[in-house]
Amino acid sequence: MPEPRSAATNAATEDPKRQKILDAALAVFCERTFAGCNVPSIAERAGVATGTIYRYFPSKEALLNELYRTWKGELRRRLVDDGLRLDPGDDARAVFDHWWTALTGFVCDEPQAFEFLELHHHEPYLDDDSHGEALAIDAAALAFVEAGQQVGALRADQAPAVLIALVYGALAGLFRAHRLYGELVGTDAYDQAADAVWDMVRNGTTPDPTPDPKDER
Amino acid sequence: MPEPRSAATNAATEDPKRQKILDAALAVFCERTFAGCNVPSIAERAGVATGTIYRYFPSKEALLNELYRTWKGELRRRLVDDGLRLDPGDDARAVFDHWWTALTGFVCDEPQAFEFLELHHHEPYLDDDSHGEALAIDAAALAFVEAGQQVGALRADQAPAVLIALVYGALAGLFRAHRLYGELVGTDAYDQAADAVWDMVRNGTTPDPTPDPKDER
DNA sequence: CGGGAATGAATGAATGTTCATTCATGCCGG
DNA sequence: CCGGCATGAATGAACATTCATTCATTCCCG
Numbered sequence: 001m002p003e004p005r006s007a008a009t010n011a012a013t014e015d016p017k018r019q020k021i022l023d024a025a026l027a028v029f030c031e032r033t034f035a036g037c038n039v040p041s042i043a044e045r046a047g048v049a050t051g052t053i054y055r056y057f058p059s060k061e062a063l064l065n066e067l068y069r070t071w072k073g074e075l076r077r078r079l080v081d082d083g084l085r086l087d088p089g090d091d092a093r094a095v096f097d098h099w100w101t102a103l104t105g106f107v108c109d110e111p112q113a114f115e116f117l118e119l120h121h122h123e124p125y126l127d128d129d130s131h132g133e134a135l136a137i138d139a140a141a142l143a144f145v146e147a148g149q150q151v152g153a154l155r156a157d158q159a160p161a162v163l164i165a166l167v168y169g170a171l172a173g174l175f176r177a178h179r180l181y182g183e184l185v186g187t188d189a190y191d192q193a194a195d196a197v198w199d200m201v202r203n204g205t206t207p208d209p210t211p212d213p214k215d216e217r
Numbered sequence: 218m219p220e221p222r223s224a225a226t227n228a229a230t231e232d233p234k235r236q237k238i239l240d241a242a243l244a245v246f247c248e249r250t251f252a253g254c255n256v257p258s259i260a261e262r263a264g265v266a267t268g269t270i271y272r273y274f275p276s277k278e279a280l281l282n283e284l285y286r287t288w289k290g291e292l293r294r295r296l297v298d299d300g301l302r303l304d305p306g307d308d309a310r311a312v313f314d315h316w317w318t319a320l321t322g323f324v325c326d327e328p329q330a331f332e333f334l335e336l337h338h339h340e341p342y343l344d345d346d347s348h349g350e351a352l353a354i355d356a357a358a359l360a361f362v363e364a365g366q367q368v369g370a371l372r373a374d375q376a377p378a379v380l381i382a383l384v385y386g387a388l389a390g391l392f393r394a395h396r397l398y399g400e401l402v403g404t405d406a407y408d409q410a411a412d413a414v415w416d417m418v419r420n421g422t423t424p425d426p427t428p429d430p431k432d433e434r
Numbered sequence: 435c436g437g438g439a440a441t442g443a444a445t446g447a448a449t450g451t452t453c454a455t456t457c458a459t460g461c462c463g464g
Numbered sequence: 465c466c467g468g469c470a471t472g473a474a475t476g477a478a479c480a481t482t483c484a485t486t487c488a489t490t491c492c493c494g
Contacts, residue, residue: 017440031341032252032341033250033251033252033253033340034250034253035249035250035252035253036250036251036252036340036341038482038483038484039483039484039485040442040483040484043442048440048441049440049441049442050441050442050443050484050485051440051441051442051485051486051487052439052440052441052442054484054485054486055439055440059484059485060484060485119339121393122336123250123253124248124249124253155413157409157412157413158406158409158410158412158413159401159402159406161394161398161401161402162391162394162402162406162409162410162413163413164394165387165390165391165393165394165402166387166390166391166410166413166414167390168390169386169387169388169389169390169391169393170382170383170384170386170387170390170417171386172386172389172390173382173383173384173385173386173387173389173390174379174382174383174386176338176382176386177378177379177381177382181378184376184378185376185378185379185382189375189376189379192374192375192379193375193379193383195374195375196372196374196375196379196380196383196417196418197383197417199416199417199421200387200413200414200416200417201413204416234473234474255448255449255450256449256450256451257449257450257476260476265474265475266474266475266476267450267451267475267476268451268452268453268474268475268476269473269474269475271450271451271452272473272474276450276451277450277451
């Protein structure tokens, strides 16, 4: 029985050289973009010869897709295992905090992986398996948010997909700010922002008059 | 005195062929990424010969930067002219709505431009002028948010840069969801989401205990 | 020694850029 | 008016460079 361990848990993770190539590719793809970097630069960063990469991966594109699938899968694992496992009977805010912590934990533990995912989510080079991983995350989050809405914990005036987009987008925005203005926006900002983000999605006690919901625009 | 007109207001906008090249480049960069596309494909899309591009732009990189500067500038113009001009004595929510409308207006009017900006904000190919445009937007937004906090309209438990990152990130997340799941997330979602985003940044009547405000940062 | 793993120079396809040539346009001397 | 001429924008084949990929060779371990 294999033991899924370490950051990128994968069946083939055992081979350390393979892992070094993956790590190097992650770094180079982040700095230069998939199409913007060349294979020798990945090899150099990994400390192997160019040809060695092709012993482990059939192509540059396959390397990208394996990275994408691996890290998107790790993000999903964290979300499902650490985030969505709470019983919805719990305090809504506590459930959200758990969820937010799972998200920000990934971002803080693996900032390079998060940046890589953000940077390459739209690439035409992603294959069907990679898109499948992305959809799997969305499906898990969707079911969770729908449940939260039905229980009355999350606001119901937005489609579940919208709430997910807002939260994930806010996190991504925070990450970008942190990378760009590291001094102004510290890593502790992730925890502090939980309050604000929670106010965005919770079924709020709106003091403003909620105008009749049919002529909103 | 020149007359700044039309979407991409620029000194050299008069030349229609130059504009066709810029439009084509915007589309191709969006579909394939700067490094992922080649110059002939831009020329073909623009309906000109490859060499013609080099009569108007010194290099592929310069073309990217002009696009970036132009559209980031247009976004800033909309934000400053249409968004931030309200007197802070106004109703806070109204001010925010005006601001949100300016943002979403840009996104809806020029979705390709917004996608281009999102896609290329981190490229190492951006020159100093392009980065300057980006900083100019941030500065304008920062001043506005700081004012809003001092007036007491915006929540003060988050750094101004954080609030900006959260709002802009939420918008970007919404945009991505809209592009990805167009049926589930319509364009009206932008307007509806204003409520949720406002709840995130407003100085809220938090029913949860507001921890003592002296160890904020 | 033998066999698989690693190497990195070689390969050929693709890319950004150039430039000799074409061609529509406006000008001018008759 | 007209016919030839000068102009410079437009063209796209050609060029040099860069890139992903291959493979003959070397290396290393059992």
